[in-house]
Amino acid sequence: xxxxxDASITSKIPDFKIGLxxxxxxxxxxxxxxxxxxxxxxxxxxxxxxQDKNVTSIRGVAEWRDVFKKTGKDPNRYRHSAEALYxxxxxxxxxxxxxxxxxxxxxxxxQYEVPIGIxxxxxxxxxxxxxxxxxxxxxxxxxxxxxxxxxxxxxxADEDGxxxxxxxxSNRAPVGNGTTDAVQIIFLRPSLPVSxxxxxxxxxxxxxxxxxxxxxxxxxxxx
Numbered sequence: 001x002x003x004x005x006d007a008s009i010t011s012k013i014p015d016f017k018i019g020l021x022x023x024x025x026x027x028x029x030x031x032x033x034x035x036x037x038x039x040x041x042x043x044x045x046x047x048x049x050x051q052d053k054n055v056t057s058i059r060g061v062a063e064w065r066d067v068f069k070k071t072g073k074d075p076n077r078y079r080h081s082a083e084a085l086y087x088x089x090x091x092x093x094x095x096x097x098x099x100x101x102x103x104x105x106x107x108x109x110x111q112y113e114v115p116i117g118i119x120x121x122x123x124x125x126x127x128x129x130x131x132x133x134x135x136x137x138x139x140x141x142x143x144x145x146x147x148x149x150x151x152x153x154x155x156x157a158d159e160d161g162x163x164x165x166x167x168x169x170s171n172r173a174p175v176g177n178g179t180t181d182a183v184q185i186i187f188l189r190p191s192l193p194v195s196x197x198x199x200x201x202x203x204x205x206x207x208x209x210x211x212x213x214x215x216x217x218x219x220x221x222x223x
Contacts, residue, residue, distance in 0.1 A: 001121075001128070002127060002128045002129065003128075003221050004128070004130050004221075005130075005132075006130055008132050009131060009132060009133060010222070013067060013070055015222075015223055016190050016222050016223070017188050017190065017194065017220055017221065017223030018131065018186060018188055018222060019184075019186035019188055019197055019198075019218065019219075020186075020218065021184040021216055021218040022181075022216065023121075023181060023205075023212070023216045024215050024216070025214035025215060027180075027212055028101045028177050028179045028212060029099065029100055029177055030097070030100065031097050031099065032211065035103055035104060035211065036097055036103070038107065039097075039107050040094065042107065042111070043094045043110070044094075046086070046089045046090075046110060047090065055083060055087055055090055059189070060082060060189055061082060061083045061113055064082060064189070065083065067166075068080060071154060072133075078167055080166045080187075081109065081117075081166055082109050082110070082112075082113055082115045082116075082166075085109055086110070086113075099176065100211055100212060101118055101175040102118070102174075104207065105117075108204050112204075114186065114187050114188060115166035116204075117169050118175050118182055118183070118185075119164060119173040119175065119185075120176070120179045120181075120182060121179075121182055122181060123173035124158045124163065124183065130156070130157050131154060131155070131156055131157075132155060134154075134165075135151065138151065140161075140162055141170060142169060142170055143168060143169050150162055153165050153166075154166055156185060164185065184205075184208070186200070190223075194220050198220050201218045201219070
């Protein structure tokens with residue numbers, strides 16, 4: 001599967017980059033106790049760290065807020081998914097377990113301080129994905145259960161249109177227990193060197209395969 005980054009993004013953020021991972025023959029199910037325990041302990045640690053500081057002071061959170069500003073989206077009204085996770089933890093509204101893929105996705109989003117999306121490959125159309133800025137008339141029903149305007153948001157699209165965003169993903173291609181092939185997008189900090197982005201992406205892929213089996217390939221796109 002190919003991934004391109006449209007000029008509507010790079011004209012505003014020249015060093016924009018993502019980590020792209022493709023998984024095959026994975027098995028998604030309930031999270032192992034090890035992952036549940038690590039996610040819980042990590043959230044508790046973050047909660048104590050945030051007692052005397054604001055979520056917006058976190059480097060990755062702040063950098064992605066700036067990305068939203070550059071594309072024309074108010075980050076105070078539209079909070080990227082990593083910031084939303086941190087705000088939940090700060091309120092001690094800890095994330096409950098969903099499945100092994102989503103739980104690991106949330107764990108790494110908190111660890112890397114960036115939005116990360118994972119999508120069921122079987123629900124995506126075609127062999128080419130594109131990242132671009134959403135148009136005025138574009139919307140989708142998100143995992144938040146609402147119709148979301150995509151205007152001025154960075155979106156991921158396939159042949160059928162938008163399916164994901166660092167704000168909220170659509171309800172079209174969520175990963176569940178029947179998923180065997182998946183695509184994961186790590187919305188890296190633009191300031192991160194490509195070499196560091198490659199290490200981070202590969203580390204995430206290795207841990208994901210360690211839990212879910214199967215095979216994976218990864219690369220950094222852009223930057």
